[in-house]
Amino acid sequence: MHRCRQVPVIAKKNMDLTFDLLALQLFTGVALGAIYVLLAVGLSLIFGMLTVVNFAHGAFYMLGAYAGLVALQFTGSFWAAMLFAPVATGVFGMICERWLIRPLYGRGIDYPLLLTFGLAYMMVEGVRIVFGKAGIPFDAPEVLQGATSLGFTDFPTYRLFVIGVVAALLLGLWLMIEKTSFGLIVRAGARDPVIVRVLGIDVSRVWLIVFGVGTGIAALAGVLAAPLQGVSPEMGTSVLTVAFVVTVVGGMGSLMGAVVAGLLVGVVESMAVLFFPEAAKVSMFVIMASVLLIRPQGLFGRSGLMA
């Protein structure tokens, strides 16, 4: 019932440890970490604004992968899937925020969390009813199959594509938050929603959009991950843990923290596959435990934010 995440070892175990091999595994880790970053950014954005820990984040990731699958089957285009999945899932996320989560604001921080937990339960079972329990393969488009030369070594094109998409998206997100007037409202709202409301801004509309954007990003992560591991109703469960670990390590509410911690967890995990395969699954928890001991608020978190 529990599908473990697969970290590919591109090299065989008995192969000599060379610079090329290390570089290859490093890039694999960055690609893996890029998907973690997307998940953590969405989670962190939603928490920073709404102070809601979205326990359905993994379920939105899973839903995004299935939405992508549907789009792929109807249009035959991977690009259409990449566009449709975040939009459709984001709209669904906004519906959930408006009708389910909003009534719980002001009732204590645990209630939205409990609600999203129940929501995730329903989403996973709903997908099982519609698409069946078995995993479904999901192919990357032909352009992205095969390998690309990086000068010193060949690297799977699709993974390079993932890194590129994530980098572009993060740049766009950063520009939106730092340079637009909407971003200004988002930043102000994260700091003090009451004052923002006093200034005549409809904060609840901003929250609605932020929840939509956050779940949409999770859906995009789901589509991007689908060609790497296929899609299954349970794919969101293990990923939820990773997203939590990354946000704890990076510091909740910090975009920079999500990026650094996501890449760190991805790279350490894929390096551990190379050196200590038994410890690969546990490696990220070791990172989390160390961060908690040394810097409980996370690498980039402000202390006191979480009180």
Next chain:
Amino acid sequence: MSMKNLLELISGHRVLVTLAFFAIFPAMVPYHSIAINVLIFGLYAVGFNLLFGYTGLLSFGHAAFLGVGAYSAGILIAQYGAPWWMAVAVAVMTTVLVAFIMGLLAIRTRGIYFAMVTLALSQCVYFIVYQMPASGGENGLRGVNVVEATLLGIKLDLLNPLQKYYFIFFFVGLAMVVLSRILASPFGGVVEAIRENEARARACGFDIERTKLLAFVLSAAFCGLAGALNAIHLSSVPIETLHYSMSGMVVMLCLLGGMGTYFGPFVGAALFLLIQDIASVYTENWQLYVGAIFVMFVLFFPKGVWGTLVERIRRER
């Protein structure tokens, strides 16, 4: 006698009421295995409730304690042929140790981080046990056979479901006595003070971190006992015992029944098993309905069945 007086009588003698109720409980349900499950999952929820309902800390990692308790007892019995009483005792102690380590890390975080960190740490326990050769990995642990046990000089045949029920009833009853003592002690008061207002409790001079850690460890001990009893009940330990869904289930049990109430966890366990039992006859997608019911409770009855009932009765004159 009015409902209110009846309620006061019940809450005034909560241990006696629990013991009396569960002594005749097998006669009220169609088969004994349901009665045993209500006891075990009720105890699991009781442990969780001590942390969530009374201390106000929402953990999403309690499957780790149920699992560690079950695996410790199971491995001792199945692979080392240890007597059952030693297995149960060691299981509770191992759980306490694991909870102490997890607690030390989780308590360092504040507020909402707690749920995330406990979930992550329990997932870590899952992977470690999964890879342990002694645990049987994906297939789970088999052969946890305890055929008979002597309790207080009485020989019980554990292959007989009714006698097995009373074997487990003994431990659950004991746990409920202990819980009642904990809640009535000064420590119980501090714990509730932390739930109501942590800053004020700190200002009153209580050591918040130590109290939280102790509550965490005590809560885990109940869950570890539930796990050990479940291993004996099932004669096996499935790996799902440690799974995230088990952590989620206990949150549901507790909320359905009524968090922060003495009887709530058992009401929740009975209700959950009942819904599961009925729904799974009509549909294999019973989780959809369980999820929907849970969402309804979060939105409209956050105090749960027992909590809402108590509130209604207290309000009328």
